[in-house]
Amino acid sequence: MLVDRRDRHPILLANARIIDPSRDLDFPGDLLIADGVIRDAKRGIGAAGVPEGAEIIDCRGKIVAPGLIDMRAFIGEPGAEGRESIASASQAAAAGGVTTIVCQPDTEPTIDDPTIVDFIQRRARDTGIVHVQPMAALTKGLKGQEMTEIGLLKAAGAVAFTDGTRSVTNAQVMRRALIYADDFDVLIVHHTEDPDLVGEGVMNEGEFAARLGLIGSPKASETIMLERDMRLVALTGGRYHAASITCVESLEVVRRAKDAGMPVTCSASINHLALNEIDVGQYRTFFKLSPPLRSEDDRQALVAAVEEGLIDVVMSDHNPQDVEVKRLPFAEAAIGAIGIETMLPAGLRLVHGGSLKLMTLLKAMSTRPAELLGLPGGTLRPGSPADVIVIDADVPWVLDRAELKSKCRNTPFDEARMQGRAARTIVAGRTIYEYV
Amino acid sequence: MNMAPKSSFVLSQRHLLGIAGLSHADIVGLLDLADTFVELNRQIEKKTASLRGRTLINMFFEASTRTQASFELAGKRLGADVMNMSVSSSSIRKGETLIDTAVTLNAMHPDLIVMRHHASGAVELLSQKVDCSVINAGDGQHEHPTQALLDALTIRRNKGAIEGLTIAICGDILHSRVARSNIILLNTLGARVRVIAPSTLLPPGIERFGVEVARDMREGLSGIDIVMMLRLQRERMNGSFVPSTQEYFAYYGLDQKKLAYAKPDALVMHPGPMNRGVEIDSIVADGAQSLIREQVEMGVAVRMAVLEALSRNLPNA
Numbered sequence: 001m002l003v004d005r006r007d008r009h010p011i012l013l014a015n016a017r018i019i020d021p022s023r024d025l026d027f028p029g030d031l032l033i034a035d036g037v038i039r040d041a042k043r044g045i046g047a048a049g050v051p052e053g054a055e056i057i058d059c060r061g062k063i064v065a066p067g068l069i070d071m072r073a074f075i076g077e078p079g080a081e082g083r084e085s086i087a088s089a090s091q092a093a094a095a096g097g098v099t100t101i102v103c104q105p106d107t108e109p110t111i112d113d114p115t116i117v118d119f120i121q122r123r124a125r126d127t128g129i130v131h132v133q134p135m136a137a138l139t140k141g142l143k144g145q146e147m148t149e150i151g152l153l154k155a156a157g158a159v160a161f162t163d164g165t166r167s168v169t170n171a172q173v174m175r176r177a178l179i180y181a182d183d184f185d186v187l188i189v190h191h192t193e194d195p196d197l198v199g200e201g202v203m204n205e206g207e208f209a210a211r212l213g214l215i216g217s218p219k220a221s222e223t224i225m226l227e228r229d230m231r232l233v234a235l236t237g238g239r240y241h242a243a244s245i246t247c248v249e250s251l252e253v254v255r256r257a258k259d260a261g262m263p264v265t266c267s268a269s270i271n272h273l274a275l276n277e278i279d280v281g282q283y284r285t286f287f288k289l290s291p292p293l294r295s296e297d298d299r300q301a302l303v304a305a306v307e308e309g310l311i312d313v314v315m316s317d318h319n320p321q322d323v324e325v326k327r328l329p330f331a332e333a334a335i336g337a338i339g340i341e342t343m344l345p346a347g348l349r350l351v352h353g354g355s356l357k358l359m360t361l362l363k364a365m366s367t368r369p370a371e372l373l374g375l376p377g378g379t380l381r382p383g384s385p386a387d388v389i390v391i392d393a394d395v396p397w398v399l400d401r402a403e404l405k406s407k408c409r410n411t412p413f414d415e416a417r418m419q420g421r422a423a424r425t426i427v428a429g430r431t432i433y434e435y436v
Numbered sequence: 437m438n439m440a441p442k443s444s445f446v447l448s449q450r451h452l453l454g455i456a457g458l459s460h461a462d463i464v465g466l467l468d469l470a471d472t473f474v475e476l477n478r479q480i481e482k483k484t485a486s487l488r489g490r491t492l493i494n495m496f497f498e499a500s501t502r503t504q505a506s507f508e509l510a511g512k513r514l515g516a517d518v519m520n521m522s523v524s525s526s527s528i529r530k531g532e533t534l535i536d537t538a539v540t541l542n543a544m545h546p547d548l549i550v551m552r553h554h555a556s557g558a559v560e561l562l563s564q565k566v567d568c569s570v571i572n573a574g575d576g577q578h579e580h581p582t583q584a585l586l587d588a589l590t591i592r593r594n595k596g597a598i599e600g601l602t603i604a605i606c607g608d609i610l611h612s613r614v615a616r617s618n619i620i621l622l623n624t625l626g627a628r629v630r631v632i633a634p635s636t637l638l639p640p641g642i643e644r645f646g647v648e649v650a651r652d653m654r655e656g657l658s659g660i661d662i663v664m665m666l667r668l669q670r671e672r673m674n675g676s677f678v679p680s681t682q683e684y685f686a687y688y689g690l691d692q693k694k695l696a697y698a699k700p701d702a703l704v705m706h707p708g709p710m711n712r713g714v715e716i717d718s719i720v721a722d723g724a725q726s727l728i729r730e731q732v733e734m735g736v737a738v739r740m741a742v743l744e745a746l747s748r749n750l751p752n753a
Contacts, residue, residue, distance in 0.1 A: 207641030211456075213556035213578030213613060216640060283557030327535055329555030331576070 008429055010034035012050045013390060016059035020066065021363035022370075022379035031064050033386040036429035041380045059390055062423055065362050066378050067099025067130075067387035069369040071267055072189075072243060073318035073340050074164070075101070075132075077123060078116070079108025084320040084407050086120070089340065090128035092405035094433035096341035097422030098316075099130050099387035100377055102369070105137040106164035112137035112148045114156035121157055129432045130425075131387070133375065135160045138177055138188060144168045147177045151184050159373040162189035162243060165290055165335075167225055169195060171232065178238030187372055189241045190229060192250070193291055197221035202331045204277040204292045212283065214330060219247040219298075222291050226253045233262050241372060242266035244317060246291045247298045251305050258310070265372055266310075268302050269317035270339055274346045275299070275412060285326045285333035286410045289317070303355045306364055312372065314364040316343040320408035338406045342413050348393055348420035358393070390424035392435070397421065443469055447745040451563045451570040454579035455620040463588070463624060470589050470734070470741035477513070477737055487516035487747055490547040494520045495537070496573070497553040502708060502732060503573050503582075507550045510739035514747075516548070534558060538565040547750055548743060551575075556613075569746040577611050583707050584617035586738040588625065590731050591662055594703055599626030602659055604650075604698070606632040607666035607688060607715050610639045610677075614707045615666060619645050632656035634688065636677045637668075653688060657697035665690050665706045665716050673714070681714050691717035695725065703727050 011033040018029045018041055030045035031038065034054075041064075047056055070093065076083035086103075093101050103120065105111035111120065111134050124132035136158035140146045150161060161181060167190065168174045174190075181188050198217045203209045205216025226242055230253060233240045242254065245266050257264040271289055276296045280287045287293060305311045319336025326333050339346075347365065350356040370378025377387045399416045401409040425433035445465040449457055458466075476482060492511040496504050504520065511518040523537070534553070541549065548569050551559050556576030563570040574580040591598055603622055609615045609631050622629050623646050630648040631638065643649060650656030657663065668684060678684045685691075690704065704716075704726045712718045721728060 205640050207644040210639035210641045210645070211616070213576050213616060215577075218640070282560055327561075329534070329553065329558040329561055329576070331555050331557075 008036065010051045010054035011426065011429070011431070012045060012047070012054050012056045013059045013064045013388070014046070014056055016062055016064040016390070018064045018380065019359060019362055020380035021359055021367040022066070022381060024359065026359060031380065031388065033388065033426065033429050036386050038380055038382055038384050038386050038388065040382050057424070061394070063358070063391040063393055064380070065389055065391060066366040066380055067389050067425065067427065068097050068344060068365045069100040069102065069375060069377055070098045070316045070318065070340055070343060071102045071313050071369040071373070072269070072315040073101050073103055074106065074320070074336065075103045076320065077107065078119065082407070083322060085127070086123045086132055087127040088405065088407045089318070090124070090130045090132065092338070092341040093130045094425045094427070095405050095422065097344045097389040097391065097425055098340055099389065099425060099427045100375060101130060101132045101340065102159060102373065103132055103134050104164045105135055105162065106142060110137050110141055111135070111158070112140050112142070114149065114152045117153060117156040117158050130427050133157070133159045133373070135162045135189060137161070138163045139168060139173065142166050144170055144173060147173070147180060150181050150186060154184050154186050159375065160187040160189050160241070163191065165191050167191050167193050167195060171228060174229070175232050175236060178232055178236040178240065182236065182238040185239070187239045187241055189243050191243045192222050192225035192229065192245070194221045194225045197224065200331070202288060202292070203280055204294050206277070206295065208277050208280065212280070212330070217292055219249055219294065222246060223249040223253060226250050230257050230262070230264065233257065233264055237263065239263045244269050244272070244291060245311070246272045246294050246302070248301045251301055251310060255310055265312040267313040267315050268306065268311045269315055270343045270346045271317060271337055271412060272299065273303050273306065273314065273350060279412065283330040285328065285330055286337055286412045288330060288333055288335055289337060290335045303350060307356055307360050312364065312368045314343070314347060314361065315369070316340045320406055321410045322408055326410050336410065337412045338404070338408055338410055341404055341406060342399065342411060344391070345399070345418040345421045346413060349418065351393070352419050386426055386429035388426045389422050391420065392423040393420040395420060443472065445469055445745060446748050450746070450749055452581055452742055452746060453560050453563060453570065453572045455581045455584050455617045455624070456579065458624075460624055463585070463621060466585055466738070466741050466745060467589050467592060469745060470585070470737045473737035473740040474734065477733070482513050483515060484513065485515045486744055487511065487514035490516040490747060490750075491545070492516045492518045492548045492550065492743065493541060493546045494518065495523065495541070495549060495551045496521070497523045497551070497558070498574070500552055500573070502735070503552065506732075506735040507573060507739050509736050510743055513736075514740055514743055516743070534562065535565055538562045542566040542568070548746060569750060571742060571746065574613055576613065577616070578613050579617045580613040581617050582735070582739055582742055583614050584621040585742070586731055586734040587618055587664065587705060587707070588621055589734045589738055590705065590727050593734075594727060595661065598622065601661040602628040602630065603662040603664065604630045604632055604657055604660045605664045605666065606653070606656070606690065608637045608668045608672065609633045609642065609666070610637045611669065611672065612666050618664065619647055630656055630660070632688070634678060653694045654697050657694060660698040660702055663690060663695065663698055663702055663704050665704065667707065667709065667711060668715050685714055689713070689715055689717060690720050692719060695720055705731060707731070
């Protein structure tokens with residue numbers, strides 16, 4: 001594909017509040033981009049300091065930060081492009097300030113073969129407007145039985161290994177995968193839910209599930225799998241990342257592992273930080289998630305754990321589902337909510353509410369995922385790729401799901417009153433999205 | 437033909453999706469109205485014309501004999517045209533057709549739809565897609581409001597009032613929509629409610645429902661005015677929730693010995709259909725303290741009251 005060089009003119013983001021969570025910097029200044037790279041970020045570059053032909057953008061009152069890296073997004077390509085394609089997901093990402101999507105391997109066919117990794121990369125290059133980095137399957141066909149070609153998949157470009165929304169229940173398989181993966185220094189990302197204990201559960205077990213007559217899934221189904229994994233990490237020394245933790249008990253497990261110096265990190269989804277089980281209301285299927293939304297006590301503990309750094313990454317858990325599979329009785333409806341476009345605004349609500357610092361939020365959405373996955377973004381250090389966003393942290397707006405870019409509209413934030421959003425998204429030095 | 441019962445009672449809801457949405461006044465109003473239909477149903481001429489011209493569709497996604505018959509009779513006695521649709525779960529492609537069916541039916545301009553479905557919340561979902569009034573005849577493990585109303589009517593007619601009674605609900609609380617509706621209704625009307633079950637058949641969080649919890653029949657039935665037994669589904673008897681029917685009957689089956697732990701004038705109820713020898717002994721089920729047959733009679737009257745009250749809210753009523 002021909003690159004339109006006219007779009008690659010130098011850009012000066014002037015008079016901004018510059019936040020670089022990779023260096024804990026927060027200062028008023030300018031940021032200069034040229035040739036797809038961040039040239040400089042400092043106070044007073046000014047118009048005099050820019051190359052000829054540069055576009056000067058006044059960012060007074062706005063924030064300049066590294067583009068977000070969404071560490072967990074489910075895209076339907078290949079196999080279910082009707083739900084979401086790389087193209088539509090990347091449009092949604094751009095509008096949400098996400099410059100790198102880390103897509104999950106539960107596609108059709110599964111990303112368990114180097115040729116599929118290659119396919120994703122080519123489709124991303126040809127149809128996407130943000131970076132797309134695939135995680136590969138940890139086991140062939142996500143069946144939890146035989147490990148994939150971890151070395152070859154990594155060489156092809158897989159950034160981590162996971163079985164998506166499935167847990168590897170066989171401890172022997174998990175043990176071997178952790179040992180083998182460690183030889184290649186790759187990260188294993190694991191969804192922790194014991195499927196037997198989840199059973200037919202469709203929401204968090206407790207009073208609300210009982211009142212709705214829905215079968216509950218206990219928190220222990222998550223924590224038991226997580227605790228098993230901690231034993232296996234202790235046994236193997238492999239790098240491990242819990243894909244989506246949702247409750248106080250899991251936080252305690254992660255804390256113990258980290259305190260013991262184990263190579264363990266974890267993510268929480270924006271849904272679990274922003275919502276709780278009561279949001280399910282009268283069988284609202286857009287709030288049917290896996291793991292399920294938990295109690296308000298759990299939600300508050302998760303937010304505090306992000307602020308503390310115990311939770312490393314905040315991700316969208318973006319999971320587009322058609323109306324046809326959501327407009328069903330709750331127990332029969334598909335699992336998942338879209339979130340790539342709303343991750344930042346929903347996070348900014350927590351910042352405005354005083355429970356999260358902006359620096360912490362941006363670090364958990366950019367710097368930390370970059371570090372864990374070995375990606376070049378997540379920083380404003382000069383010489384880094386110019387994946388940069390301008391955030392208007394104050395603009396009030398109301399979310400209308402009809403305006404979302406994703407092919408599916410299963411957002412839990414419909415009609416939510418938001419304050420703040422991405423005002424401009426720059427990928428590799430080119431503006432690919434501007435909020436007007 | 438009889439005149440419609442004179443009462444100006446109007447329900448505060450457009451649908452009857454559960455007891456949870458009803459006020460104290462709604463419940464008492466329905467019970468008072470039902471009382472008038474009990475008398476009507478005991479006469480030779482049982483028909484009124486209050487639903488003449490109205491169309492009632494009975495849509496049962498789950499097999500039912502008595503509830504479906506009860507609604508059919510109720511509709512016909514009020515003069516409505518009644519259509520029964522039995523949608524066996526094997527012939528539908530899961531819930532996908534639920535909305536489709538709803539939209540199709542809605543185009544035929546029914547006035548009232550009675551629906552039973554195996555999934556909790558399915559009736560609520562239907563109600564969002566149609567223009568008519570919707571009545572929940574049982575949705576999954578959520579609610580079965582007309583059962584709770586007929587139980588309340590039965591109790592009220594035998595004990596004079598519900599307030600002040602201590603009522604035990606025994607058995608498979610976990611999977612029971614009847615238990616959920618009854619707990620809410622009986623609490624609203626001022627009864628003390630106690631649930632008695634093995635812990636595997638109690639929903640987590642039950643203590644937040646405003647009930648006392650007992651795991652033992654002797655302790656649980658002490659001081660009880662009304663014993664409500666629940667059906668234990670066959671698939672839950674063999675090791676998954678309780679070890680066997682024999683063990684279940686030994687500890688939780690209502691026989692004369694266990695009934696003696698309750699007050700001497702305690703009365704026994706069961707929503708049916710009964711598993712004799714599993715949750716209830718035949719001698720108790722058919723004995724002098726049993727209200728089980730009367731419950732069926734009250735069922736028709738309560739459903740007439742519900743249909744009548746909802747129809748008063750319909751356009752052109």
